[in-house]
Amino acid sequence: MPCPDSVKVWYDDYTLTIGDSLSRSIDEGLAHSKYGLVVLSDSFIAKKWTEYELRGLSAREIVGGKVILPIWHNISRDQLLRFSPPLADKFAIKSSGLTPMQIAIKIIEVVRSDIFSHIVRRLAFRRAVVNGKRAFVAPEDLRPSGYRHPELSQDLVSRLRLLRAALFEVFPLSMEAWVDNFRREMHPVGEVRIWERVSAVLFECFIAFPNSQVTRNK
Numbered sequence: 051m052p053c054p055d056s057v058k059v060w061y062d063d064y065t066l067t068i069g070d071s072l073s074r075s076i077d078e079g080l081a082h083s084k085y086g087l088v089v090l091s092d093s094f095i096a097k098k099w100t101e102y103e104l105r106g107l108s109a110r111e112i113v114g115g116k117v118i119l120p121i122w123h124n125i126s127r128d129q130l131l132r133f134s135p136p137l138a139d140k141f142a143i144k145s146s147g148l149t150p151m152q153i154a155i156k157i158i159e160v161v162r163s164d165i166f167s168h169i170v171r172r173l174a175f176r177r178a179v180v181n182g183k184r185a186f187v188a189p190e191d192l193r194p195s196g197y198r199h200p201e202l203s204q205d206l207v208s209r210l211r212l213l214r215a216a217l218f219e220v221f222p223l224s225m226e227a228w229v230d231n232f233r234r235e236m237h238p239v240g241e242v243r244i245w246e247r248v249s250a251v252l253f254e255c256f257i258a259f260p261n262s263q264v265t266r267n268k
Contacts, residue, residue, distance in 0.1 A: 057162055080106040084117075085161055090142070091123040095133050104134075119160060121145055121153065199233045206232070209242050216249040 060079035080086065086107040094100050104118075111117045120142035122130075130138035143156050159166040202210070210228045232238040 057158065057165075076103060077106070080110070085119050086110075086117055087119050087121065087157065088137075089121045089123050090130060090137065091125050092129075095125075095129065104137075108136075119143075119157060195234050197233045198236055199238065202229060202232060202238060206238060206242060209246070213242070213245050213249055216253065217245075220252070 060083055080103065086103070088094070088104060088107065107118050118137075118140065120137060120140050121144075122142050123145040127138055143153055145153060148156075155166070155169055158169065207229060210232060211225060214223065214225055214228050232241065235241045
């Protein structure tokens with residue numbers, strides 16, 4: 051089963067094996083792919099097979115909206131205008147000055163915006179860790195952060211209520227404290243998912259499988 055945080059890619063070097071029909075495999079890739087990544091370069095223009103693939107993607111765009119995602123690689127607008135004026139008019143990624151990772155992130159922003167938001171948060175966290183100032187603070191001087199959410203949704207509150215009931219023996223906190231803590235979280239929905247996994251592990255270890263080798267410390 052594919053990972054939910056992945057992008058399934060059709061690429062001939064990865065997909066084709068000995069004895070496969072090249073034309074049939076390419077046709078299937080063109081027909082079933084949501085997007086077509088087209089690296090426009092001197093080599094692309096010089097080849098005939100790439101022109102066949104491009105026509106297939108262009109036909110998809112006529113009926114299905116944005117399909118072609120162009121990358122300009124060491125090529126000028128004048129060259130593209132001579133080759134294909136519609137392609138020259140498309141907003142494209144220009145490889146000049148970008149690392150492969152930066153290009154990949156720009157592509158992910160289009161094909162998997164949900165993953166892109168995680169990447170942006172992760173990069174922001176890394177920058178904060180690298181550039182942030184470090185200082186020692188005594189534990190007694192620590193204070194809770196301010197509220198980031200005026201209130202939580204009823205669905206989230208219901209999930210917190212179930213979590214509190216499941217974890218009360220080992221984490222006896224009032225419902226008001228649960229809600230108060232999660233109103234201070236930047237991403238409460240994501241944090242609730244983590245706590246739900248913790249609750250599931252606790253249930254499996256101590257309730258569903260009471261004779262397991264895991265023991266509780268009271």
